[in-house]
Amino acid sequence: MQCKFTSKENLKCSNECYDKEYCLFHKKNKTNIENEKMIFLIKKNKISNFEGFIFEIDFTCSEVITFDYDYLNFNEAIFTKRAMFNYFEFKGEVSFDYAKFLSFYTFESSKFLKSVSFNKTYFYSLSSNEKLFNNVEILGQNFNLKRCINLPRMDGIKFGNCTKIIMIDIKYPNKNYLPAKINYKIAKTQANKIDDYERIGYYYYKERTFGSKCINKKDYPRNIDYLSAKFFDYLARYVLGYGERPFNILIVTIFIISIFAFFYMITGLRTLEGEVICIDLSKIKTYQKDYLLSTYIDFWYFSLVTFTTLGYGDMTVNSSIGKILVALEVFFGVTIASTWTSVIIKRLIR
Numbered sequence: 001m002q003c004k005f006t007s008k009e010n011l012k013c014s015n016e017c018y019d020k021e022y023c024l025f026h027k028k029n030k031t032n033i034e035n036e037k038m039i040f041l042i043k044k045n046k047i048s049n050f051e052g053f054i055f056e057i058d059f060t061c062s063e064v065i066t067f068d069y070d071y072l073n074f075n076e077a078i079f080t081k082r083a084m085f086n087y088f089e090f091k092g093e094v095s096f097d098y099a100k101f102l103s104f105y106t107f108e109s110s111k112f113l114k115s116v117s118f119n120k121t122y123f124y125s126l127s128s129n130e131k132l133f134n135n136v137e138i139l140g141q142n143f144n145l146k147r148c149i150n151l152p153r154m155d156g157i158k159f160g161n162c163t164k165i166i167m168i169d170i171k172y173p174n175k176n177y178l179p180a181k182i183n184y185k186i187a188k189t190q191a192n193k194i195d196d197y198e199r200i201g202y203y204y205y206k207e208r209t210f211g212s213k214c215i216n217k218k219d220y221p222r223n224i225d226y227l228s229a230k231f232f233d234y235l236a237r238y239v240l241g242y243g244e245r246p247f248n249i250l251i252v253t254i255f256i257i258s259i260f261a262f263f264y265m266i267t268g269l270r271t272l273e274g275e276v277i278c279i280d281l282s283k284i285k286t287y288q289k290d291y292l293l294s295t296y297i298d299f300w301y302f303s304l305v306t307f308t309t310l311g312y313g314d315m316t317v318n319s320s321i322g323k324i325l326v327a328l329e330v331f332f333g334v335t336i337a338s339t340w341t342s343v344i345i346k347r348l349i350r
Contacts, residue, residue: 002017046069
């Protein structure tokens with residue numbers, strides 16, 4: 001009878017059942033003898049495809065993989081005990097997609113000569129702050145890290161001159177965001193090194209986003225310093241997108257112009273003919289919808305002209321409150337326009 005294991009890519013195991021459901025490699029709760037037999041068969045048969053294998057004893061890569069191979073497939077493998085990949089030279093491509101490290105693991109001082117992939121890989125949560133890739137050399141073309149959970153700090157990794165990091169949507173369920181900030185900074189540095197312009201901005205935005213989550217009150221001597229840091233961080237993130245989301249600035253610009261147009265409707269404007277245009281909120285129900293819409297468009301036009309500091313002069317404010325509103329909107333307009341210019345120039349230079 002064939003083993004019931006089926007991979008996420010719908011590939012079925014061709015081995016015979018060991019306990020009426022799964023083969024020895026995919027069986028859970030193996031005895032010590034069964035675990036030792038599993039390792040023995042891997043060495044004997046020079047197995048390099050470990051897809052879905054369940055390792056329930058300490059796994060030391062350098063002791064198990066003592067043979068030549070083209071590709072090591074650890075996809076969906078589960079390591080319930082210690083997984084030691086340190087001081088091992090991966091001569092071929094290697095993949096740990098959907099693998100689970102449920103206990104301590106390490107890749108220290110290992111070397112990857114070709115591409116390596118960690119896609120939706122689960123890492124032991126208590127190790128996310130550890131430098132488990134210390135002194136690792138990644139010399140292959142791609143280092144894929146997509147939707148990993150609890151990815152540990154990558155401090156100490158030495159990348160090749162052409163190695164591209166593809167890091168997307170790293171998750172930390174325990175809200176330990178410092179490793180994420182560090183890892184995205186490392187990815188940004190490598191992207192700069194190889195001129196990977198497509199990802200530099202994304203990594204920088206992610207670095208700043210996770211960095212904002214690391215702002216703690218205890219790190220500041222005064223509450224005002226902490227609140228100031230949080231305020232300017234929120235401003236940089238949601239208004240400017242840390243300089244990487246120009247569309248945010250466009251949305252904020254339209255919002256400010258629209259809000260000030262509403263305020264001008266209340267305070268009123270004076271036309272060149274001396275007519276005062278104003279909406280009385282207490283009688284709002286007496287106005288027709290078409291009139292309100294056309295009037296608001298006029299006020300929106302005045303707000304746009306004020307925001308951009310064009311000042312055609314065809315309409316002017318007729319109250320002190322209106323003058324204060326104009327001064328505020330001009331300030332916002334000049335500030336946002338200069339910011340928009342700097343963001344565009346930054347992206348063009350890149």
